[in-house]
Amino acid sequence: MSLLEIRNLSVEFDTASGPFRALAGVDYTVEAGEVLAIVGESGSGKSVAMLALMGLLPDTATVTADKMTFEGTDLRSLSAARRRKVIGKDISMIFQEPIASLNPCFTVGFQLDEALKTHTKLDRRQRRDRVIELLTAVGIPEPERRVGAFPHQMSGGQCQRVMIAIATACNPKLLIADEPTTALDVTIQKQILDLLTGLQRNHGMGLIMITHDMGVVAETADRVVVQYQGRQMETADVLTLFENPSNPYTKALLSALPENATGDRLPTVADFARDFTPGTGNGADTGREARS
Numbered sequence: 295m296s297l298l299e300i301r302n303l304s305v306e307f308d309t310a311s312g313p314f315r316a317l318a319g320v321d322y323t324v325e326a327g328e329v330l331a332i333v334g335e336s337g338s339g340k341s342v343a344m345l346a347l348m349g350l351l352p353d354t355a356t357v358t359a360d361k362m363t364f365e366g367t368d369l370r371s372l373s374a375a376r377r378r379k380v381i382g383k384d385i386s387m388i389f390q391e392p393i394a395s396l397n398p399c400f401t402v403g404f405q406l407d408e409a410l411k412t413h414t415k416l417d418r419r420q421r422r423d424r425v426i427e428l429l430t431a432v433g434i435p436e437p438e439r440r441v442g443a444f445p446h447q448m449s450g451g452q453c454q455r456v457m458i459a460i461a462t463a464c465n466p467k468l469l470i471a472d473e474p475t476t477a478l479d480v481t482i483q484k485q486i487l488d489l490l491t492g493l494q495r496n497h498g499m500g501l502i503m504i505t506h507d508m509g510v511v512a513e514t515a516d517r518v519v520v521q522y523q524g525r526q527m528e529t530a531d532v533l534t535l536f537e538n539p540s541n542p543y544t545k546a547l548l549s550a551l552p553e554n555a556t557g558d559r560l561p562t563v564a565d566f567a568r569d570f571t572p573g574t575g576n577g578a579d580t581g582r583e584a585r586s
């Protein structure tokens with residue numbers, strides 16, 4: 295039994311200008327301890343898919359799926375609120391903007407303690423010890439002192455470390471990281487990726503890494519889902535994807551990497567659009583395992 299199985303997930307938003315289909319029939323499978331990268335340009339529906347899973351989309355969204363199970367439990371039959379209760383401890387999510395994700399009015403220690411209070415039966419003293427342990431595990435120096443710090447007194451990288459501590463506080467079975475390094479300095483990005491993959495390995499967690507960065511994919515993923523405009527273009531293990539991409543859009547993404555440039559000018563995905571844009575004779579649906 296897979297940790298997470300989603301089949302034919304679609305999301306449509308009611309908007310002032312009519313219905314807007316943000317996601318059109320995508321599939322995801324995550325095994326325990328596996329890292330799945332979801333890669334695609336802005337607007338490809340990466341975040342919407344994960345918010346749909348977590349029951350965090352607004353009422354204007356209509357979510358449909360043929361299958362949506364976590365450890366065999368059918369999530370479709372649960373209301374969004376009930377789903378958050380059921381999976382709130384086992385699935386955690388971290389976001390792009392660590393400073394915006396933390397509450398500016400409370401110390402980081404308080405916010406970590408709240409997560410432990412909600413999801414564990416630890417008493418006050420045990421929670422205090424666990425908070426220090428978690429801050430140490432994510433590499434916050436002088437955790438006994440920093441526990442009393444407010445988010446604005448920490449750097450972006452430290453705030454993301456605190457977010458990772460909160461997200462992993464209850465030993466989730468699946469962590470969803472939505473572009474966790476995009477808002478950080480390049481020098482800090484690698485440290486945060488190393489921290490995430492280290493925690494993932496040590497705890498045997500499943501990890502879904504949402505990114506638009508093929509470098510992050512190469513560095514972290516076991517398997518990759520490539521999305522474009524709400525559609526799934528290709529699913530492959532990471533080596534196959536880089537060495538033998540089957541879908542024209544994936545090929546375009548890889549050709550646009552600086553290290554693959556051959557001419558004077560860097561190609562962009564738009565240069566290859568006629569190869570994968572629906573209606574131009576070359577299919578977006580040619581991807582291997584378009585329905586796995």
Ligand SMILES: Nc1ncnc2c1ncn2[C@@H]1O[C@H](COP(=O)(O)OP(=O)(O)OP(=O)(O)O)[C@@H](O)[C@H]1O
Nearest residue numbers: 307309314316335336337338339340341342343352
């Ligand atoms: N609440 C909403 N109402 C209407 N449309 C929405 C809503 N939320 C997202 N969308 C649209 O759904 C599409 C997919 O958005 P999503 O945020 O999932 O993209 P993404 O691939 O995660 O991009 P990014 O990398 O920029 O976060 C976009 O066109 C977006 O404008």
